[in-house]
Amino acid sequence: MSLGIFFIGLPFILSSALGYKFSRHTLKFTKTGLIFIKTQPEGAKIYLEGKLISQRSPASMQDLAPGVYKVALELAQHYPWKGEVDVEAGKVSRLDKIILFPLRPNLVRLNRDQLSSFRIDAQSKLIYYLDQLNRVVYRSDFAANNFEDVASLPQGFTQISGWEISADRKKLFIFNQRQISVIFFDNQGDYGYPDASVFWDYTQEKVINVFWHSDNYHLVVLTDKHVQVVEARGQSKPLNLVELNKEATSAFYDVKEDTLYFNDSQNLYKLELSSNLFLLERLMAQQFQAVKPEQKQNTNE
Amino acid sequence: MNKKIFLKRTLEIIPGGLSWGIIVGLIFLSIKYPVACAIIIITFDFYWIIRTVYLTTLLVMAHNRLFRLRREDWLKRCAVLPKNQGFSELYQLVIFPVYNEGLEVLQPSLSSLSASHYPKDKFIVVIAFEERNIHAQDTALALEKEFSAKFGACLFTFHPDGLPGESRTKGANATWSAKSAKKFIDSRGIAYERVIVSCFDADTCVDPEYFGCLSYHFLTSDKPHQASYQPMPVYNNNIWQAPSFARLVEISSSFCQLIESMRLEKFVTFSSHSMSFKTLVEVDYWPTNMISDDSVIYWKGYLHYNGDYRVVPLYVTVSMDVAYSSNIWKTILVQYKQKRRWAWGVENFPFVVDGFIKNKHISMFHKLRRSFHLLESHVTWAVWAFILVVIGYLPILFGGAFFSSMTIAYNLPKITGLLFQFTLLTSLTWIFLSWTILPPRPKGVSWIKNVLLVLEWIFVPFIILIVGSLPALDAQSRLMLAKYMEFNSTLKGDKVL
Numbered sequence: 028m029s030l031g032i033f034f035i036g037l038p039f040i041l042s043s044a045l046g047y048k049f050s051r052h053t054l055k056f057t058k059t060g061l062i063f064i065k066t067q068p069e070g071a072k073i074y075l076e077g078k079l080i081s082q083r084s085p086a087s088m089q090d091l092a093p094g095v096y097k098v099a100l101e102l103a104q105h106y107p108w109k110g111e112v113d114v115e116a117g118k119v120s121r122l123d124k125i126i127l128f129p130l131r132p133n134l135v136r137l138n139r140d141q142l143s144s145f146r147i148d149a150q151s152k153l154i155y156y157l158d159q160l161n162r163v164v165y166r167s168d169f170a171a172n173n174f175e176d177v178a179s180l181p182q183g184f185t186q187i188s189g190w191e192i193s194a195d196r197k198k199l200f201i202f203n204q205r206q207i208s209v210i211f212f213d214n215q216g217d218y219g220y221p222d223a224s225v226f227w228d229y230t231q232e233k234v235i236n237v238f239w240h241s242d243n244y245h246l247v248v249l250t251d252k253h254v255q256v257v258e259a260r261g262q263s264k265p266l267n268l269v270e271l272n273k274e275a276t277s278a279f280y281d282v283k284e285d286t287l288y289f290n291d292s293q294n295l296y297k298l299e300l301s302s303n304l305f306l307l308e309r310l311m312a313q314q315f316q317a318v319k320p321e322q323k324q325n326t327n328e
Numbered sequence: 329m330n331k332k333i334f335l336k337r338t339l340e341i342i343p344g345g346l347s348w349g350i351i352v353g354l355i356f357l358s359i360k361y362p363v364a365c366a367i368i369i370i371t372f373d374f375y376w377i378i379r380t381v382y383l384t385t386l387l388v389m390a391h392n393r394l395f396r397l398r399r400e401d402w403l404k405r406c407a408v409l410p411k412n413q414g415f416s417e418l419y420q421l422v423i424f425p426v427y428n429e430g431l432e433v434l435q436p437s438l439s440s441l442s443a444s445h446y447p448k449d450k451f452i453v454v455i456a457f458e459e460r461n462i463h464a465q466d467t468a469l470a471l472e473k474e475f476s477a478k479f480g481a482c483l484f485t486f487h488p489d490g491l492p493g494e495s496r497t498k499g500a501n502a503t504w505s506a507k508s509a510k511k512f513i514d515s516r517g518i519a520y521e522r523v524i525v526s527c528f529d530a531d532t533c534v535d536p537e538y539f540g541c542l543s544y545h546f547l548t549s550d551k552p553h554q555a556s557y558q559p560m561p562v563y564n565n566n567i568w569q570a571p572s573f574a575r576l577v578e579i580s581s582s583f584c585q586l587i588e589s590m591r592l593e594k595f596v597t598f599s600s601h602s603m604s605f606k607t608l609v610e611v612d613y614w615p616t617n618m619i620s621d622d623s624v625i626y627w628k629g630y631l632h633y634n635g636d637y638r639v640v641p642l643y644v645t646v647s648m649d650v651a652y653s654s655n656i657w658k659t660i661l662v663q664y665k666q667k668r669r670w671a672w673g674v675e676n677f678p679f680v681v682d683g684f685i686k687n688k689h690i691s692m693f694h695k696l697r698r699s700f701h702l703l704e705s706h707v708t709w710a711v712w713a714f715i716l717v718v719i720g721y722l723p724i725l726f727g728g729a730f731f732s733s734m735t736i737a738y739n740l741p742k743i744t745g746l747l748f749q750f751t752l753l754t755s756l757t758w759i760f761l762s763w764t765i766l767p768p769r770p771k772g773v774s775w776i777k778n779v780l781l782v783l784e785w786i787f788v789p790f791i792i793l794i795v796g797s798l799p800a801l802d803a804q805s806r807l808m809l810a811k812y813m814e815f816n817s818t819l820k821g822d823k824v825l
């Protein structure tokens with residue numbers, strides 16, 4: 028009997044697996060296709076040619092004659108999804124990357140007071156808020172709880188064009204075209220750092236970008252004329268590493284490798300600032316006229 | 329190479345060649361023609377679902393029969409048989425071939441024999457030692473002191489090592505001892521027709537009703553000398569002490585034997601079994617150079633009686649030890665080696681086919697049928713776990729984007745999943761039945777062990793691959809490469825069997 032079941036059942040199992048459908052009317056097998064639908068979130072109603080096919084996604088629709096089908100997906104409190112799917116004989120049409128977006132997105136205001144800009148510390152799951160109006164930097168966790176002020180911005184420092192928290196989360200720098208300042212967080216209790224802010228004025232050149240070195244002590248400064256490093260302490264003088272003939276237009280600092288990438292209108296440059304502090308490499312072209320490493324230490328007052 | 333050797337080697341290569349051909353062929357297909365491979369896998373999955381349901385049904389029926397008959401007073405039924413059936417003149421020759429087992433193994437076996445619900449004066453017990461076993465004499469003396477008065481006769485034989493034409497096998501020892509017993513039987517003037525011989529593994533503890541049941545079936549059978557009598561082996565001796573892995577394997581082995589008892593057309597003797605002594609002498613005893621003496625003796629009878637020979641299932645149990653060792657890895661190794669030895673039964677195939685070629689009286693239909701069954705059972709044993717556990721997923725792995733876009737690629741895992749659901753369903757039946765054949769939990773064994781007995785079934789997919797197909801493939805490969813196996817004892821807990 029089991030052999031009988033096997034030989035009778037096998038053609039149906041195999042034909043079904045291969046996508047064939049047996050018609051009792053014509054007594055013929057026809058090759059069909061399959062649609063597989065997976066949504067995020069799951070549980071959407073699936074309509075095929077306007078007819079409810081499944082109450083919950085993910086689901087598959089088998090034994091479909093080849094052709095183009097209209098598919099609609101509906102989930103309460105979410106935008107519906109509509110589209111057309113081409114079904115081929117013996118093939119699976121997969122709609123498995125559909126995201127159904129909520130009708131009312133979960134938009135939550137996070138900041139406590141005024142806000143000019145923010146930084147995310149993904150590692151510590153903290154948000155830092157820069158409030159220029161009240162001249163303060165404060166922070167909270169990702170759920171906008173546990174607000175606390177971490178630093179006060181120095182008086183007279185206006186038009187902040189960039190800022191960044193150091194990786195040790197003890198200080199931040201702010202800069203504009205003519206000034207850089209390092210501000211130490213309140214109540215750090217760290218003997219090695221002063222509580223007062225440190226300033227550097229740039230009267231002869233324009234600050235384009237500033238980065239934290241991986242040691243959290245040096246700043247890497249890109250001006251229109253130089254690439255500099257400066258220690259984050261009072262009275263420290265910037266050290267010009269490279270003199271630029273052309274103004275840099277954009278820059279990226281790889282903290283892991285302590286490498287600065289920057290470009291002018293013609294070339295992209297790479298400057299390693301770790302063990303080989305003064306090594307400059309041109310990545311795109313050998314144009315020594317564009318960049319001249321300094322022969323001696325220059326200071327910029 | 330002469331014709332005889334060519335035929336022998338060809339027949340030895342066929343099972344392993346087929347098994348490897350199927351495995352390698354399917355791997356090749358899964359890479360080159362994944363659709364074709366998927367079709368074969370789905371066919372096999374469907375076959376396996378039907379087979380699982382069929383075998384589980386047989387198991388339930390056999391289990392039901394075992395439970396119905398296990399409390400039967402067989403001796404009483406023998407006693408009421410007509411006198412001309414000759415129950416009062418029937419003798420039980422019981423042979424225990426001993427490899428290097430000691431008193432701790434043999435004492436429980438002989439104690440269970442002495443507790444049999446059967447006239448003890450009708451027992452001729454032979455403890456068959458290997459002469460090379462240095463402890464044999466001491467063990468024999470201790471056993472003689474304890475048991476010789478409990479049976480009609482208690483003989484101790486010592487099989488010399490290295491006799492011409494012999495390998496170091498259990499069959500060689502059993503044959504030597506049976507020939508010694510023959511001299512004893514002749515000296516007492518007992519007709520061979522009135523003697524039933526039972527060849528038991530050294531750790532076999534018989535059910536008290538076993539010999540009554542055996543005698544009843546022997547005396548009431550049509551052509552009793554043209555049959556072997558097979559009890560149901562269970563591994564209850566140390567089942568509460570054995571680790572889950574080993575216990576599960578042995579319970580499955582018991583169940584397989586129960587299932588086989590329902591398929592008489594394929595039923596072959598296994599492990600401890602009984603038969604007419606007259607037939608044993610006529611077929612020239614057990615083979616002395618083959619490991620699978622337990623099944624070869626059936627085939628010798630089958631060939632001798634031109635196909636008119638069968639195995640009669642006896643629904644009483646004989647209990648043996650679970651093979652295990654001190655830790656899980658050693659247990660896996662012990663189980664692996666034991667199952668490889670069982671799988672070495674594939675050596676029956678060349679033996680049987682060669683016998684069929686020489687025999688002109690068995691019909692071609694029966695020759696083909698029995699040869700096919702034998703070959704199919706061994707090849708299936710070697711490949712089924714590979715197909716279900718490994719190869720079933722290869723087309724999806726190797727099929728690439730084109731195969732993934734096809735309906736069959738979508739349906740293949742669904743059908744394989746269905747197969748595992750079915751397996752789970754049948755496992756529940758097996759779990760329940762396994763509980764019913766357990767001996768009572770000994771004092772000092774925690775009730776948690778009962779819970780473990782259920783939970784251990786989650787190891788099934790892991791176990792089927794390790795002790796399912798691999799040992800069989802190993803055995804077939806050895807036969808294929810003419811690397812013949814020799815008998816080795818199996819470690820069972822702290823005993824060596």
